[in-house]
Amino acid sequence: MTGERDAWRDIAEAMLDVRLSDRDEQLVSRDGLDDVDIDQVVRVMQSLRAWHETDRRMAEASRRYMKLNATDMRAVRFLIAARNQDKSVTPGQLADFLGISSASTTKLLDRLERGGHVVRAPHPTDRRALVISVSDDTGIVARESVGRQHARRFAAAAALSPDEREVVIRFLDALTATEADSA
Template sequence: MDDETPVTRMRVVMHDPRTLDPEQELVDRTRLSDDEVSQVVRVLEAMRRWRTTERAMSEASQRYMKLGETDMRALRFLIAAQRQGIIATPSSIAHHLGISTASMTRLLDRLADGDHIRRLPHPTDRRSLVIEVTEETRRSARASVGRSHARRFDVIAALSEGERDVVARFFDSLVATADTSGGQPETPPAPTQ
């Protein structure tokens, strides 16, 4: 019998500025009490758990449907467009996904090879195609992704009107903080002579 003791699991603090930024170089906490900082950290930890859960759900849906992330995003777009009676073309899908036309062609070939989409003639533009999701793929997506979305909708619907407004403002404010530079510090302007 081994005399090994179980490894004690250490909890690494990921979002607490009291630990990660004690000198307050990045996060000014002077206006907040310790309890308020703990509440902020609790929200940040909840967001981290949600991102982890959402990533796991997305990966499970991808495995279930045997597709990659971009393929799944394309199918969600196509399903939404079809439900709204909007014609989806290769260029509208490429624009939505932010990919090149060459990448779009490969994506459509993969989806067509897997019987996930149909390419149909465009009703008014001979040079373009209409892309539609097959009924079987729509049902599969509804069974996996659709049920997850429905559960999230129910959670949000259970909030009061005021709570929903606060949550929406919270997410809008988070979006406004997005750093699109990839985390690189801004380059200061070159000195003028």
């Protein structure tokens, strides 16, 4: 099994090397790049893929631990952020943030309330509305799981010099812009 896993890993790593995945340079020009440069770019891409996989595994572990799906977890994190800023959140605001319908939001809130993750209460100034808040227990659990992960990520970024952080920011912003370029 280990040998088979290593073979799959080799194939996955090769997918990131343009010398193998785009031999004829139909998509990626390698003008001005020697093999050392390309090796380094491939290592960047491999590190990015490894980070992506690590982030996915950590998010999945947090969701499993808290017994939440991805949308539920986004809702809980949003409600925690709102609470940390002393802001009230209505079901409509939560629906807007999540990009889901009011019917889906009602189902989500019913599920989260049954699980003890959120509390519904009357809006303090609008008698027709409700406000949603994260329960104290869920806030504690989220801080111990997601919060601790974020703290480690923050520490990794803080350990970089200001110039290094600017390089990372430029790189990540350029990656983000590739989505707009492909539309």
